Amino acid sequence: MCLCKCHATAQGCSLFVLLLLLAAVIPPASCRANPARNISAIFIFGDSTVDPGNNNNRLTLSKANFPPYGQDFPGGLATGRFSNGKAMGDMIASRLGVKELIPPYLGDGLQLDDLLTGVAFASGGSGYDPLTSKITKEKLRTLVGEETMTQVVSEALYFTSMGGNDLVNNYFLIPFKQDQYNLSSYVDFLISSAVNFTLQLNQMGAKRIGYFGIPPVGCSPSQIILGGHPSKECDQIRNQASELFNSKMKMEIDRLNAEQNIYGLNLAYIDFYSYLLQLTQQPEFYGFKEAAEGCCGSTLFDASIFIAYHTPCSNVLDYIYWDGFHPTEKAYRTVVDNVLRVTEEHLM
Ligand SMILES: *[C@@H]1O[C@H](CO)[C@@H](O)[C@H](O)[C@H]1NC(C)=O
Ligand SMILES: *[C@@H]1O[C@H](CO)[C@@H](O)[C@H](O)[C@H]1NC(C)=O
Ligand SMILES: *[C@@H]1O[C@H](CO)[C@@H](O)[C@H](O)[C@H]1NC(C)=O
Numbered sequence: 001m002c003l004c005k006c007h008a009t010a011q012g013c014s015l016f017v018l019l020l021l022l023a024a025v026i027p028p029a030s031c032r033a034n035p036a037r038n039i040s041a042i043f044i045f046g047d048s049t050v051d052p053g054n055n056n057n058r059l060t061l062s063k064a065n066f067p068p069y070g071q072d073f074p075g076g077l078a079t080g081r082f083s084n085g086k087a088m089g090d091m092i093a094s095r096l097g098v099k100e101l102i103p104p105y106l107g108d109g110l111q112l113d114d115l116l117t118g119v120a121f122a123s124g125g126s127g128y129d130p131l132t133s134k135i136t137k138e139k140l141r142t143l144v145g146e147e148t149m150t151q152v153v154s155e156a157l158y159f160t161s162m163g164g165n166d167l168v169n170n171y172f173l174i175p176f177k178q179d180q181y182n183l184s185s186y187v188d189f190l191i192s193s194a195v196n197f198t199l200q201l202n203q204m205g206a207k208r209i210g211y212f213g214i215p216p217v218g219c220s221p222s223q224i225i226l227g228g229h230p231s232k233e234c235d236q237i238r239n240q241a242s243e244l245f246n247s248k249m250k251m252e253i254d255r256l257n258a259e260q261n262i263y264g265l266n267l268a269y270i271d272f273y274s275y276l277l278q279l280t281q282q283p284e285f286y287g288f289k290e291a292a293e294g295c296c297g298s299t300l301f302d303a304s305i306f307i308a309y310h311t312p313c314s315n316v317l318d319y320i321y322w323d324g325f326h327p328t329e330k331a332y333r334t335v336v337d338n339v340l341r342v343t344e345e346h347l348m
Contacts, residue, residue, distance in 0.1 A: 039096050039157050039348075041118040043206075044089040045197075046161035048124030048326065049215070052087050053080020054104040055124050062124035066308045068296060072316065072329060080104065082124060082304075083322050084295070084313065085329030089120050089159065091336040092343075096157075118156065124304070125165060153205035154264070157347060159339075160197070161212035161272065163249075166190055167241050168217050168325075172226075187245045195252055198267065199260075207264045208347045210339065211253060212272040213246035219280045219291075221298030222324030232292040234280065246273050268346035275335045276327065279320050286334060289318035296323045 044050050048062060056065045063080065064070075070078035072085040081087045089102035098117055103110060105119040171177050171186050181189065194211075201209060217223055218238030227235025253267045283291040295313040296302055303323040313322070322328045327335070 039098055041116060041156035042089065042093050042096070042098055042102060043118050043156050043158050044102055044120035044122050044161075045158070045201075046120075046122035046212070047163075047165040048082040048122075049164070049212070050087055050089050050120060050122040050159070050161045051080065051082060051124045052089065052102055052104045052107075052120050052122070054106045054120065054122060056080045056104070057106065058123070060125060061305050063305055064124070066305075068307065068310050068312050071312045082326045083329050083332065084316050086332075087120075088161070088332050088336055088339070089122075091333060092159065092339060093118065095336065095340055096343075122161070125169070154207045156206065156208075157343070158201060158206050158209040159212065159270075160194075160209065163190055163194065163214040163245055164217045164242065167214060167245065168223060168238065171241070172238065183241055183244065187241070187248060190245060191248050191252055194249060195256065198256065198265075202260060202263060202265045208266050208268075210268045210270050210343055210347060211249065212270045212339075213249060214242040215272045216277045216280065217242050219277065220325050221292060221294040221321050222300045222303065224292055225299055239277075242273055246271075266347060268342050270339050270342050272335065275338045276320075276331065279331055279334060283320060287317070288320050288331070289315075291320050293319070294321040294323045294325075295319040295328065298324050300324055 048064075051064075053065060055063050064078065064082045065080040066078050067076075068078075068084070070076060070081060070084070073079060073081065081090075087102070090100065093102050094100050102118055102120045103114050105121050106123075107119075110119070167186075167190075171181070171183070177186065198209060198211075216234060216239050218227060218235035218240075223235050223238050224232055227238060229235060250269050253269045256265065257267050279286050279288060280291045283289065292298075294302055295316050295318075296307050296310050298321075301307075301324070303325045307323060313319075316322070316328055317330055319328050320331045
């Protein structure tokens with residue numbers, strides 16, 4: 001999540017770029033090993049919850065490639081990841097034995113091997129909501145026709161984590177959205193976008209997709225303040241919006257799993273909401289001391305470029321939230337434990 005409007009084009013372009021890159025670099029099917037149950041590649045789509053630095057060279061306020069971001073990343077590098085350390089994709093890839101870091105697809109010096117083992121197309125501020133132009137279905141269909149590509153793409157594991165940004169920054173912050181939609185119709189619109197996105201991925205050849213639900217956005221420090229809660233309890237209106245999306249998304253995933261089975265599509269719902277909410281509800285149990293304040297501050301202006309070159313944040317291990325929106329690496333690690341459990345149960 002971040003402070004700018006979403007760019008669903010990022011996803012459209014991402015697919016397009018992925019296919020072009022794969023077309024250019026992938027050897028013919030006969031040269032490759034058999035599709036193994038072992039995971040050979042992980043591709044990540046989504047917003048700043050999983051962006052490893054795709055916005056670094058883009059014109060946007062949603063960036064994190066300066067200190068104090070990355071203060072606990074190897075070498076203390078501010079890579080563009082929206083946290084003090086690694087991103088969830090890195091942790092997932094590492095735990096599954098694929099590689100230590102998932103690089104951004106827009107990163108400098110991307111190698112053939114990076115592409116073949118997975119990259120992240122996620123970028124801060126993006127979401128399912130296609131506000132601007134998107135890639136046409138025709139383009140996708142033409143590209144997906146390439147058998148080799150489809151094969152490679154079909155062996156990978158995919159994760160998407162988005163939607164929170166649409167709710168927090170598009171629905172709740174932009175007044176015209178609320179004139180145009182009520183919450184229920186806006187959620188339906190997001191669900192429809194998410195389903196279409198999934199079908200596009202599947203058309204492209206993706207088979208195994210883990211879907212992160214929207215986190216409890218009302219518990220992030222900035223939304224607690226925006227919601228007007230002096231005693232620091234989570235904002236229930238924003239959390240209910242997340243829950244509404246998540247319950248509908250779960251139903252859609254069940255429906256798609258039943259319907260699309262014939263195309264080998266296998267979707268798993270990842271309950272990001274509960275995994276993060278449980279930390280907020282029992283911080284001490286999970287080893288945290290502060291659930292409602294961000295380590296770098298708690299307002300809307302305590303995230304992204306607004307805290308560039310802020311002094312390093314000490315005691316980060318006490319905090320669930322790093323800045324006004326984004327969890328700390330320690331909080332993400334707990335989430336990832338659960339993600340892996342679901343992945344192993346449903347996608348392997
Ligand atoms: C998966 O990887 C392990 C370790 O590299 C290897 O021993 C095993 O045979 C692989 N499994 C398959 C199905 O290829
Ligand atoms: C929300 O909008 C939809 C379509 O515009 C309408 O059918 C529905 O009754 C509205 N729901 C509420 C609670 O206002
Ligand atoms: C999803 O695809 C359907 C069928 O092509 C289309 O009618 C609908 O408008 C799309 N939804 C969104 C949000 O783009």
